Amino acid sequence: MEALARAHKAEQDRLLKERILQLKKERNAIILAHYYQRDEIQEIADFRGDSFLLAQKAASTDADVIVFCGVHFMGESAKILAPNKTVIIPDERAGCPMADMVNVDGLKKLKAQHPNAKVVAYINTSAEVKAETDICCTSANAIKVIESVDADEVIWVPDKNLGDYVQKHTDKKLIIWEGYCNTHDMLTVRDVEEMRAQHPNAQFVVHPECRPEVVKLGDFVGSTTAIIKYCKESDCQEFIVGTEDGTGYQLRLDSPHKTFHFATKYLVCPNMKVNNLKKVAKCLETLSPQIYVPPHIADQARLSLERMLLVK
16 A cells, blocks of 8 residues: 555656646746755756855846745845846745844844944845845855954844854854754754764764754764765765755765765754645746845845855
8 A cells, every 4th residue: 555655656746747847948947946855856956055056046047937945035035136037936835933033123223232243144034134234144155254244243143053153263253143943953962972872983964053062063064065065075984964854865866875864853844845846836837926025125135145145
């Protein structure tokens, strides 16, 4: 019975993929998928990547339609960088709890309290927050962005864990907002210690959105892209992975002979996983839900994103 159900699902997925490829051609569309998406979505994507790479692709594509398989703020960033394109997401309920933890009013108050500080916002923020920001960053380029800022004091929003990590790598003073990623923040020291006891030959690779005491245990600390690159190039054959489990698709693709254990079964972002093939096909058929950013917000937010893309 179980084998029959699996075969039925595989056939359904095959037909959906064929339909998506056909619609993509008709619409002159490009599919961008974040590394945390379901395997079957990453499989059909034109580009897989982290927030930074996908923002770059959105800014440079010739496609008329961008299907952004990620969460809402990522679709917003794509629309801001490519205002003349139609940007659609498979499910508009795919939000980001961390992005929701910072609001414009709170940020304005903090700016008034620290008038000489520059604002660096993690890309995991709304368009409205980006519009109040001097420059954006991702976990891949956060330290470089902080160092590029012409100020000794920096207001950092919204991730306190990544902020703690960055603070250890800069002499600038960070005023850190109290937000966090629900998924990465779940990982505990005990989880890592238990996995290390089970897999003594494995290296622990960890995302800096995890708690500082967990990050401290890492054999390697880096963004999702950096983790994937490190595992591919490392001589080590076994890894305990401290980031969202969708990353496993690219890890296994790049290093099929290596073994990957996720540090806990709870490293799953429910918002990233709401997208599926059926929703991708439907959004291409209907060209909805579309991402809309008010022009005055988009113009301000674009400056902070473009400044980020210029940092080398």
